[in-house]
Amino acid sequence: MARAAVPPDRPAGRLAGGTVAVQHPMSVLDQAVARHQAGDLDEAAALYAQVLAAEPHQPDALNLLGVLRAQQGDPAAGEALVARAAALRPDAEILANLGRLRAAAGRVPAAEAAFRAALARDGSHAGAAFALGTLLLNANRPADAVAPLELAARLDLNHGAARANLGVALHRLGRLGDAESVLRAALERDATQAAARFNLASVLDDQGRLDAAEAEYRLLTARHPDVADAWLNLGTLLHRRHRDLEALPCFQAALDRGTSRRAGALAHLIHLHYRLCRWDAAAALIPQLLSLLEAGDDSAPPFAVLCLEVEEAVRQRAARLHAAANARAAGPPLAPASLGPAGRPLRVGYLSADWHQHPTAYLMAGVLEAHDRHKVTVTAFSYGPDDGSPMRARLKAGADHFVDLRGMDDRGAAQAIRTAGVDILVDLKGYTEGGRPGIAQLRPAPVQVQYLGYPGTLGRGAGIDYVLADAIVLPPGAEAYWDEAVVRLSGCYQANDSGRPIAPPSLRGDWGLPDDAIVFACFNAAYKLTADVFACWGRLLAAVPKSVLWLLDPGAGLPALQATLAHQGVDPARLVVAPALPKARMAEHLARQACADLFLDTYPTNAHTTAADALYAGLPVVTRAGVPFISRVAASLLYALGLPDLVTYDLAAYEAKALELARDPALLADVRARLLAAHTRPGGPFDTGIFCRRLEGAYARMADRARAHLPPVDFEVE
Structure with a gap:
């Protein structure tokens, strides 16, 4: 029950006076309050009823009996009784x-009144x-919640929950420094407040102060080990920091302690097992996750589900x-926007x-620069870090306008986009790590598109009208599992920068590779590896001596x-580790790929940017294409380069190719030569100019339909 629903002593408005008889209604009321506070609800109810039999309009008895009825599971009867008391x-x-009873019933306007x-x-x-303040906060009105929560904290200096919720409201408004100050003040008054410490850790995380956030989560889990979501958030933070072995027990602790975000914890745990290449452990948990999704648990990150080998309907359900x-959480969208003049x-x-x-920046930098300014003007909206790099400077120079949204909550960011004046907003993140889909959810632009970052539907109600794709990654017939209208660009859908620098060639010895053997390579992240694919690679090593x-x-x-x-009888020393190079050394990473003979793609999650890197650097890719978009990106690139013979459709064909x-040097040399020749192919994946013309054609058609007040529809761009 909400705080102070039952008075700590006796009800307000007690009648004053002299001596009363033992069974005077007010004496009975005192007994009722005592039994209520002791938790004996049935006896308290009988006593309240006795008071009301004698005095049917006694407001204190009506009020407290109403509270009690709600505690007994009959909120409607409770509200009716308290409403009678309020009228009296x-x-x-x-x-x-x-107000508390109306809030519990979900009647927000009436509760607010x-x-x-x-x-x-x-x-x-x-x-x-x-x-x-709490009601308004739960209604996603953090700006309105601040004043009453500040008042509550000011009136009751020991009201830790008020300060904790005030911190949440300030956090949602993007006022991270103010939120931190309020939450630290709350903890100075009472260091045992779990909610305040939980929220402080979340604020520090969003400030990028990960060490400090981790310290607060660890302190919270030590002092309050039963706070399941603290374990979940700690695990997520460690997972993001690639401290996988530390994250593993945190997710398990969240599940063991009954987190309400069970699907989220399971999805993280499964993804973590894949990163650790513990495929049997991951497989054992997937049925539980699917059951939770079927039951409507909305806490699973859609990207974690997207990477699993499951039916397309499951991916769509997770996104929806x-x-x-x-x-x-986002609340009502902004008022409808209009396109600029035709x-x-x-x-x-x-x-x-x-x-x-x-x-993403490596792929998109050339696009920002190559757009035809007679057809489009470009604004880059950024809510990520400024690393001060040459790439950051290039991106800012490549756009006509660059708007930094850091420090703004989703509504503030959406309003900034609206103020900037945008006809078409393209979300390049979706549900990938660090994405803020709540911005697009508020409809800051009249036409909204998702592209490049997330290779799956964002789900009905995400505020997105179109997805940019092509006929390979999203073939005709696949639209049923997409809640966006599908726009198919000719060639490959993936943006690429034809001007990316490649460092001078390096030597195999520089990377610990043999000079006289076949080098199979894969630069995909470990979570994309699966038992079937890796077993196939082991068989290839066994079949190709010294490889x-x-x-x-x-x-x-x-x-x-x-x-x-x-276990397969292959010397583990034949697995050579390529160190992850700093992002500033991307040109060197591209150059070292020439030391390999063949890139082996993963399945069901293909190489995406990684495939483009290999092909741009001249390294042939053998891929296995599946049904979903996420399994067809390398195929799209290879078809657009005129190399469809490197695309296979089952594991046996993939292994055979x-x-x-690997056994036919002449054939491999021919593939390399064809790849090199296709590098400058007009309209191919690395022709940024023609790719931009296709994009501009798509944008023009979207705008035409919007101006004609026509709904989004699937179409193709030649």
């Missing part, structure tokens, strides 16, 4: 209880102020659940956290991979 004596305490009436009667009622949860360049905005040294497998450093997953090879190329 509308004092602050009774009105506050009425009751709390405001309570404060109008008594502006010093801390309980009403706290309840009003997430979109619905985001919509509830005949002028379209105002296109690209929204991302990745305008720095990041794979080696060159993998991007799998971190804590390396022992499992080595053990798997040993890789083995054929």
Whole structure:
């Protein structure tokens, strides 16, 4: 029950006077309050009823019996009784209880009216102020919640929950420094407040102060080990920092302690097992996750589900659940926006956290520069870090306008986009790490598109009208599992920068590779590795003498991979680790790929940017294409380069193609020559100019439909 619903001593408005008879209604009321406070609800109810039999309009008895009925599971009867009390004596305490019961029933406007009436009667009622602020916060009105929560904290200096919720409101408003100050002040008064420490850790995390956030989560889990979501957040933070072995027990602790975000904890745990190459452990948990999704648990990150080998309907369901949860949190969208006048360049905005040294930036930098300014003007909206790199400077120079959204909450960011004046907003993140889908959910632009970052639907209600794709990654017939209208660009959908520098060639010896053997390579992240694919790679090593497998450093997953090879009878020393190079050394990373003979793609999650890197550097890629978008990106690149013979559609064909190329130097040399010739192919994946013309054609058609008040529809761009 909400705070102060049952008075700590006796009800307000007790009648004054001299001696009364033993069974006077007020004496019975005192007994009822005592039994109520002791938790004997049935006896208390009988005593309240006895009072009301003698005095049917006794407001204190009506008020407290109403509270009790709600505690017994009949909130409607409870509200009716408290409403009668408020009509008889509308004092602050009774009105506050009425507001609490209405809030519990989800009647937000009526609850707000009751709390405001309570404060109008008594502006010093801390309980009403706290309840009003919390109601507004839960209704995603953090700006409105600040004043009543500040009042509650000011009126009751020991009201830790008021300060904790005030910190949440300031956090949601993007006032991270103010939120930190309020939460630290709360903890100075009472260091045992779990909610305040939990929220402080979350604020520090969003400030990028990960060491400090981790310290607060660890202190919280030590002092309050049963706070399940503290374990979940700690695990998520450690997971993001690639401290996988430390994160593992945190997710398990969250599950063991009954986190309400069970699907989220399971999805993280499964993804973590994949990163550690513990495939059997991951597989054992997937049925539980699927059951939770079927039951409507909306806490699973859609990207973690997207990477699993599950039905397309499951991926779509995870996205829809997430979109619905985001919509509830985002609140009402902005008022509808209008496009600028026809005949002028379209105002296109690209929204991302990745305008720095990041794979998305490597792909998109040339696009920002190559757009035809007679057709579009470009604004880059950034809510990610400024790393001060040459890439950041290039991106800012490549856009006509660069707007930094850091420090703004989603609504503030959406309003900034609206103020900037955008006809078409392109979300480049979606549900990938660091994405803020709540911005697009608020509809800051008249036409909204998702592209490049997230290779799956964002789900119905995400605020997105279109997805940019092509006929390979999203073939005709696949639209049923997408809630956006599908725009298919000719060629490959993926943006690329034809001007990316490649460092001078390096030597195999520089990377610990043999000079006289076939080098199979894969620079995909470890979470994309699966048992079937890695077993296939082990068989290839066994079939091709002296060959080696060159993998991007799998971190804590390396022992499992080595053990798997040993179990197959392959010397684990034939697995050579390629160190992950700093992002500033991307040109060197591209250059070292020439030391490999063949890139082996993963399945079901293909190489995306990684495939483009290899092909741009001249390294052939053998891929296995599946059904979903996430399994067809390398195929799209290869078809656009005129190399469809490197695309396979089942594991046996994939293994046979890789083995054929490894055993036939002439055939492999021919593939390399064809790849080199296709590098400058007009309209190919690395022709940034023609790619931009296709994009501009798509944007123009979207705008035409919007101006004609026509709904989004699937179409193709030649």
